[in-house]
Amino acid sequence: MNGHDASERYSRLTIALHWLMLLLIIAVYACMELREFYPRGSDPREALKAWHFTLGLTVFALVWIRLLARLIGPRPAINPPLPAWQALGARLLHLVLYAFMIVMPLAGWLILSASGATIPFWFTDLPALVGANETLAETVEELHETIASVGYWLIGLHAAAGLYHHYIRRDDALRRILPFAR
Numbered sequence: 001m002n003g004h005d006a007s008e009r010y011s012r013l014t015i016a017l018h019w020l021m022l023l024l025i026i027a028v029y030a031c032m033e034l035r036e037f038y039p040r041g042s043d044p045r046e047a048l049k050a051w052h053f054t055l056g057l058t059v060f061a062l063v064w065i066r067l068l069a070r071l072i073g074p075r076p077a078i079n080p081p082l083p084a085w086q087a088l089g090a091r092l093l094h095l096v097l098y099a100f101m102i103v104m105p106l107a108g109w110l111i112l113s114a115s116g117a118t119i120p121f122w123f124t125d126l127p128a129l130v131g132a133n134e135t136l137a138e139t140v141e142e143l144h145e146t147i148a149s150v151g152y153w154l155i156g157l158h159a160a161a162g163l164y165h166h167y168i169r170r171d172d173a174l175r176r177i178l179p180f181a182r
Contacts, residue, residue: 009176011073017066018177021059021101025155028055029148050120053108057121060105067098078165078173093158100151107144111137 009015031052038045082090112119113128114137120126130136165173 008076008172009074010076011069014066014069014073015177015179017062017069019179021062021066024055024059024062025101025151028052028059029152031055032148053112053120054122056105056108057119057126059101060109063098063101066101076176078171078176080171082171090161093154093161097154097158100147100154104144104147104151107140107147111141111144114140 010018031048035045035048035052038048081087109119109126110129113130114133116128116132118125119128162174162177165171166175
């Protein structure tokens with residue numbers, strides 16, 4: 001190995017999924033933010049929306065693999081161990097982040113379904129979850145946008161916690177998930 005006991009780090013699959021999903025989530029947000037620079041109905045705006053949907057649904061597909069990897073893979077302990085309140089906070093934040101990665105794409109799929117729109121996913125279209133219902137589409141879209149705003153804070157809090165552990169607490173919490181940690 002690379003000088004590390006397997007119990008000191010997450011599995012390669014878990015590490016790869018963690019960072020891949022971060023990149024995907026950044027891309028999902030970027031697509032929606034960048035679309036505002038283009039007029040409604042323009043080709044670039046429509047392409048960014050389609051990528052937003054496709055990448056969001058990719059997050060939805062990968063989160064299930066990630067959850068399975070988390071359940072069956074190693075769960076390395078943080079050294080030195082966390083106080084109980086920090087361990088609880090970490091568990092709660094991770095739970096909320098996993099819920100975010102499930103609920104947001106599912107809400108997007110529901111919005112498109114209720115709008116009567118096609119649901120693009122790579123080289124195919126997914127089936128609608130519900131029939132056309134503009135009221136439902138509008139309600140879920142408002143919720144989706146609100147949760148997206150909260151998502152910035154959740155992701156920021158998660159990143160800040162990792163930096164806190166690494167630079168202030170000086171434990172190995174961040175090193176366990178870094179792809180090229182020494």
